[in-house]
Amino acid sequence: MSILIQVLFLAIIVVSLVWGYKRSQDNHQYDERQELLQNRGYRYATYAMFLTSAAAVLFGEELSRLLNVSLVALVIMLAGLVTYVFYAVLHDAYFPLNKNNKLVSAGLLAFLALIQLLVVVKNLLNHSFSAYNGGMNLLLFAAFTIILIVILYKKHLDKKEAKE
Amino acid sequence: MKNLRLKAARAGKDLSQQALADLVGVSRQTIAAVEKGDYNPTINLCIAICKALDKTLNDIFWED
Numbered sequence: 280m281s282i283l284i285q286v287l288f289l290a291i292i293v294v295s296l297v298w299g300y301k302r303s304q305d306n307h308q309y310d311e312r313q314e315l316l317q318n319r320g321y322r323y324a325t326y327a328m329f330l331t332s333a334a335a336v337l338f339g340e341e342l343s344r345l346l347n348v349s350l351v352a353l354v355i356m357l358a359g360l361v362t363y364v365f366y367a368v369l370h371d372a373y374f375p376l377n378k379n380n381k382l383v384s385a386g387l388l389a390f391l392a393l394i395q396l397l398v399v400v401k402n403l404l405n406h407s408f409s410a411y412n413g414g415m416n417l418l419l420f421a422a423f424t425i426i427l428i429v430i431l432y433k434k435h436l437d438k439k440e441a442k443e
Numbered sequence: 444m445k446n447l448r449l450k451a452a453r454a455g456k457d458l459s460q461q462a463l464a465d466l467v468g469v470s471r472q473t474i475a476a477v478e479k480g481d482y483n484p485t486i487n488l489c490i491a492i493c494k495a496l497d498k499t500l501n502d503i504f505w506e507d
Contacts, residue, residue, distance in 0.1 A: 310469035312482050371472035 308375040316372035317363075324363035331358040347410050350418065357422040368429050385430045392423035444480045449503050452496045453478075467491040 302308070309317065335342060335351050342351060367373035374384070395416040402413035453463050453474075460478070464471045469488065476482035477492070484492070489504055496503065 310473050311485055311488060312473040312476060313470060371470060376468075376470055 313372040316370045320363045320366035324359040327362035328359040331355045388427045395420035450478050466495040
């Protein structure tokens with residue numbers, strides 16, 4: 280079973296690398312300002328991950344009562360992801376040039392967040408919620424919800440700007 | 444510093460920010476950022492904007 284998971288993990292890595300390479304070849308997706316701001320977003324995401332990692336080391340004892348090791352790793356990754364998306368969305372550098380239907384992305388995120396929320400609620404109702412059982416879903420729900428709120432807020436700002 | 448000459452040249456051609464953005468292949472927000480002075484475009488983008496507006500680099504981007 281563990282070999283199957285390892286093979287699956289490697290397959291996901293390979294597919295991600297191929298997909299990332301193909302995307303990097305298509306240089307018409309984002310303009311120069313968007314690429315500049317995305318790079319700045321990656322930098323801030325790295326800082327956020329450094330800070331979260333440092334906090335995890337400093338408060339390791341306290342955190343170990345609440346979270347297990349894999350959840351701490353997930354928190355660090357989500358801190359980077361949310362920071363990048365937050366910065367890129369607010370600076371109009373998240374969606375490619377030709378992508379007009381931003382609400383589809385918001386809908387997909389809402390769907391993913393809802394699935395995570397259902398798992399959390401199910402565990403809470405069964406009194407089986409713990410860091411090991413539903414903890415990951417709670418963190419993912421929080422991350423998806425934050426990203427969703429930022430996308431909707433940006434949409435609202437764009438509408439306001441268009442009216443002006 | 445705001446680039447009012449770009450705004451005037453665009454308005455003179457009766458182009459919206461989106462229309463100019465489509466002509467030069469960038470996002471509307473990038474054109475808005477250049478006009479507001481929030482973003483300094485590369486020379487390639489400056490040339491593309493000037494060509495789209497039938498202006499020279501001096502007309503749009505040179506500070507007197």
